[in-house]
Amino acid sequence: MKYNLLALDASTEALSLALSYNGNLYRHFEECPQQHSQKILPLVEQLFTEAGCQLKDLDGLVFGRGPGSFTGVRIGVAVAQGLAYSGNLQLAGVSTLQAMAQQAFAQTQAKQVLVAIDARMGEVYLCHYTRSDNNQAIALGEERVIKPELIDGEFEGVLAVGTGWQTYSDVAEKLGLEVHNDITLPHAEYMLDTGIAQFEAGKVVNAADAQPRYVRDTVTWKKLPGRE
Secondary structure, eight states, X not given: OOOOEEEEEOSSSEEEEEEEETTEEEEEEEEOTTOHHHHHHHHHHHHHHHHTOOGGGOSEEEEEOOSSXXXXXXXXXXXXXXXXXXXXXXXXXXXXXXXXXXXHHHHSOOSEEEEEEEOSTTOEEEEEEEEOTTSXXXXXXXXXXXXXXXXXSOOTTOEEESHHHHHTHHHHHHHTOEEXXXXXXXXXXXXXXXXXXXXXXXXXXXXXXXXXXXXXXXXXXXXXXXXX
């Protein structure tokens, strides 16, 4: 079964949307820090107009559940919930880190990918993925937040993607990682395949049950001046 799905992600400085409708893909990606809440709904309408569809024509929604900026993750989840309530639709939450690994597997021949998003405060959100037989990103362990200098393991020849490796290029070099500088932030279109798999498996939720994944403890986290 083909699914008509809208995927959206606002968990980083990037705002990304992808609409799969009647076998066609419509997408938008831009880096617009602290403008997500103003831009996201007009961009949803723009994609609907391009595709010639409405919310009621969709089979469901896919949202980036994090990790990422607390503010951005909340915006993405809240907008997805609002749309789901309006359209009486179910949702699938997809990891932002997994989406980046999925993009790497789609665009390169890499067998394994280490994804790191700059989490500020001298830390990164990190997860290690391997490519499955059907080219899906499978996590080798849990998503976590960690100081880059504490990352250990055997990563010789592993592809590295994400803003974390731009910020901590010295750590990437020390670990023997091959940094792919063209994949730095999550694109919503690479959440669609995982979202479809969740819909097919019935692993979806109603709007009230959509949950973000922060990874970092929100109680102990403190803002730095000028940072989200």
